[in-house]
Amino acid sequence: MSPALPADAVLLLTLIFGTPLLALLLVLSRCSYALARKWGHLPPDRILWVERRWVFWPSLGFLALYLLCFLYGSLIEANWVQVTRTEIKVAQPVLGYDRFRIVHLSDLHLERTGRREFDVVKRVREEQPHLIVLTGDYMNVREGA
Numbered sequence: 001m002s003p004a005l006p007a008d009a010v011l012l013l014t015l016i017f018g019t020p021l022l023a024l025l026l027v028l029s030r031c032s033y034a035l036a037r038k039w040g041h042l043p044p045d046r047i048l049w050v051e052r053r054w055v056f057w058p059s060l061g062f063l064a065l066y067l068l069c070f071l072y073g074s075l076i077e078a079n080w081v082q083v084t085r086t087e088i089k090v091a092q093p094v095l096g097y098d099r100f101r102i103v104h105l106s107d108l109h110l111e112r113t114g115r116r117e118f119d120v121v122k123r124v125r126e127e128q129p130h131l132i133v134l135t136g137d138y139m140n141v142r143e144g145a
Contacts, residue, residue: 023059103129
């Protein structure tokens with residue numbers, strides 16, 4: 001038996017997935033009512049609340065923002081490889097090296113071997129580390145192994 005999700009996680013997931021679905025439903029409803037009115041299936045003088053500007057434009061704007069965030073997260077952020085250099089001064093050489101280089105890899109979230117993974121390997125080779133440390137979040141799916 002799996003443990004139940006905490007209430008705040010359920011609320012957050014409901015907002016993340018429910019709000020765009022509601023906005024999409026409102027936009028599609030307005031479009032379908034507009035088409036029905038154009039084809040003569042609805043009276044032209046009665047405007048439904050879904051067709052009002054204060055419902056349609058915020059819904060459409062929210063969907064556009066949600067789409068932009070989704071595209072950024074899946075196309076840009078997912079392939080982002082960042083190198084950060086930190087120098088720590090020590091009094092004596094470490095393991096006989098004046099400059100002991102450590103590469104720390106984290107949050108790889110491997111799914112398959114692609115351009116991002118080859119880029120990481122290339123950058124690690126360029127650094128010529130004495131030690132490579134891997135911490136946390138290795139895979140998203142079993143096939144990433």
